[in-house]
Amino acid sequence: MNIFNKRNTLNENIAYMGIMCAINVIFVLMSTLLPILLFLLVFILPLTSAIVTLLCKKKYLPIYFVATITLCMIVTIWNISDTLLYVIPSLISGIIFGIVIEKKVNPIWTIIISTVINFGITFAVIPLINLVLDININETILAVINLNDFTYKSELVISFIFVISLVQQVLSFLVVKEELPKIGITSNYNDSNNIILYVVSLVSFALTLLFSFIYSPLAFFLFFINVYFVIHILYKLLINKNLFIIIGLIASLFIVIFMFGILFQFIPNPCGILLISLYGFLTTIIALINNQLSKTKEKDRIINK
Numbered sequence: 001m002n003i004f005n006k007r008n009t010l011n012e013n014i015a016y017m018g019i020m021c022a023i024n025v026i027f028v029l030m031s032t033l034l035p036i037l038l039f040l041l042v043f044i045l046p047l048t049s050a051i052v053t054l055l056c057k058k059k060y061l062p063i064y065f066v067a068t069i070t071l072c073m074i075v076t077i078w079n080i081s082d083t084l085l086y087v088i089p090s091l092i093s094g095i096i097f098g099i100v101i102e103k104k105v106n107p108i109w110t111i112i113i114s115t116v117i118n119f120g121i122t123f124a125v126i127p128l129i130n131l132v133l134d135i136n137i138n139e140t141i142l143a144v145i146n147l148n149d150f151t152y153k154s155e156l157v158i159s160f161i162f163v164i165s166l167v168q169q170v171l172s173f174l175v176v177k178e179e180l181p182k183i184g185i186t187s188n189y190n191d192s193n194n195i196i197l198y199v200v201s202l203v204s205f206a207l208t209l210l211f212s213f214i215y216s217p218l219a220f221f222l223f224f225i226n227v228y229f230v231i232h233i234l235y236k237l238l239i240n241k242n243l244f245i246i247i248g249l250i251a252s253l254f255i256v257i258f259m260f261g262i263l264f265q266f267i268p269n270p271c272g273i274l275l276i277s278l279y280g281f282l283t284t285i286i287a288l289i290n291n292q293l294s295k296t297k298e299k300d301r302i303i304n305k
Contacts (some may be wrong), residue, residue: 120162
């Protein structure tokens with residue numbers, strides 16, 4: 001039996017959800033007994049939820065959601081913080097990931113939407129755990145990465161949670177992308193609107209600099225969003241193998257190094273490091289110019305024909 005087939009009947013849906021729920025519960029229990037497996041858990045949970053969303057009928061998703069959370073809490077009753085911090089955000093983001101990708105939204109947006117949702121829910125749950133269970137999650141996370149004495153704890157925790165959330169969604173997509181055509185879902189990186197990518201990149205860059213002076217944790221969050229979009233823009237530029245673009249990107253690197261040295265002293269700590277987003281800004285400008293030149297050439301070809 002192919003595990004990546006649509007489930008149509010009630011029995012098929014319940015059986016498949018039961019298997020996925022059991023997998024989640026086993027991993028939660030194992031990670032509680034062996035904390036080193038926690039890193040594996042945070043990557044498994046969104047994936048199983050995304051697969052269930054893609055293959056099972058949506059009307060049964062509440063059953064899967066409630067059953068998974070309930071069973072996870074029961075088997076880890078002595079430490080329900082793992083369920084609150086990892087299981088609930090991962091379940092919700094995995095389900096949303098599945099729904100969005102099923103709507104054939106470009107993967108660039110699918111990944112960042114589910115990442116931001118996962119990050120937001122995780123970040124919102126932390127104060128609840130601190131209040132109800134009297135567990136300082138920030139200190140716990142810092143202990144995991146052995147940085148308890150780090151000065152800028154809030155910025156580091158935000159960065160850690162965002163990167164983990166992003167890796168979760170990227171891995172989920174990499175696992176399911178080859179199977180999507182089998183269930184009638186086409187995924188194409190080339191159907192994204194370049195202008196929207198450029199605008200989001202420039203706006204996130206501007207907001208990163210702005211909040212560097214207002215609220216540094218939010219500046220770091222915006223910085224990682226900016227990096228995400230810049231990576232896609234940079235990839236699109238490099239696959240063109242245009243010599244002038246490559247020269248422009250290399251020249252931009254030297255410009256950023258020069259500007260970094262000048263401006264670093266004017267940016268409040270610890271946001272000086274975020275000045276590296278200047279490279280993303282210049283990359284986006286190059287992409288905008290290239291996009292406009294490409295449109296002009298295309299119009300000229302049409303007119304000549």
